[in-house]
Amino acid sequence: MTTAMRPTIIAFASPKGGVGKSTSCACLAGALAARGYPVLVLDLDQNRTLEQWFKRFPDLAGILTVEGLGEGEFMDRLKHHCDTRSGFILVDVAGVYQKTTIQAATVADLTITPSKLSAPDIIEAAKLHRELTHLSTMIGKPILHRVLLNEVSPLWPTYQRAALEDVKRSGVEPFGMVVHQRAPYAEVFLTGQPPHFANRTREPVRKAVDQLDDLTDRILALLGLNEQKAAA
Ligand SMILES: Nc1ncnc2c1ncn2[C@@H]1O[C@H](COP(=O)(O)OP(=O)(O)OP(=O)(O)O)[C@@H](O)[C@H]1O
Ligand SMILES: [Mg+2]
Numbered sequence: 001m002t003t004a005m006r007p008t009i010i011a012f013a014s015p016k017g018g019v020g021k022s023t024s025c026a027c028l029a030g031a032l033a034a035r036g037y038p039v040l041v042l043d044l045d046q047n048r049t050l051e052q053w054f055k056r057f058p059d060l061a062g063i064l065t066v067e068g069l070g071e072g073e074f075m076d077r078l079k080h081h082c083d084t085r086s087g088f089i090l091v092d093v094a095g096v097y098q099k100t101t102i103q104a105a106t107v108a109d110l111t112i113t114p115s116k117l118s119a120p121d122i123i124e125a126a127k128l129h130r131e132l133t134h135l136s137t138m139i140g141k142p143i144l145h146r147v148l149l150n151e152v153s154p155l156w157p158t159y160q161r162a163a164l165e166d167v168k169r170s171g172v173e174p175f176g177m178v179v180h181q182r183a184p185y186a187e188v189f190l191t192g193q194p195p196h197f198a199n200r201t202r203e204p205v206r207k208a209v210d211q212l213d214d215l216t217d218r219i220l221a222l223l224g225l226n227e228q229k230a231a232a
Pocket of ligand 2: 022045049
């Protein structure tokens, strides 16, 4: 599906709110922009978290573009951008299960569902995974869906290790890495700086950058993109 001209579409979707969709979308946007890729973020959440963020911090315009969209505008605008842009389009879908969740997952090259290591998040991520698996079978098109374990304590307390067993039993496919709970992620919306554009003399920022670079490498590999092709 991905061609040299068509942008690569990555959707951040979860039937549950507050799992880190907007944060991970902003962080990945920064990581991809730091590698020189053109990045457009489509904000479908009615709270317009990312569009407001973009308006609040004018310096972000030098890194990426964010466009807020209503549910009814999504497919038309996406088609327009696919016809006219290259690089990456990241879609931040509202934290409920709705029409745009299915639309975004169907057209995306990859759908990412962030999930904390807690039962309610894992249950909802697994529900979406089953839904997308059925949909994929019915339409005869692969739908690539990965769970991003987010806000993980680097200390790995016992409850987290138990929750990881739940993840394995749930049938979802997690990335082979996790995103830790760290200040530079939480600061993105306060400072207007995704970790790649924050102060790297701070050790937590360097750790977040390393983690995001690992995630970016895994995403590019999963999509079969070498860097030149993705930048085209
Ligand atoms: N890895 C992380 N480390 C620290 N804080 C985090 C991390 N990921 C997310 N957060 C914090 O968790 C909160 C919820 O994150 P975010 O707004 O990205 O979730 P969301 O899924 O987009 O929520 P909604 O469904 O309301 O749109 C925010 O305060 C954010 O700063
Ligand atoms: Mg959000």
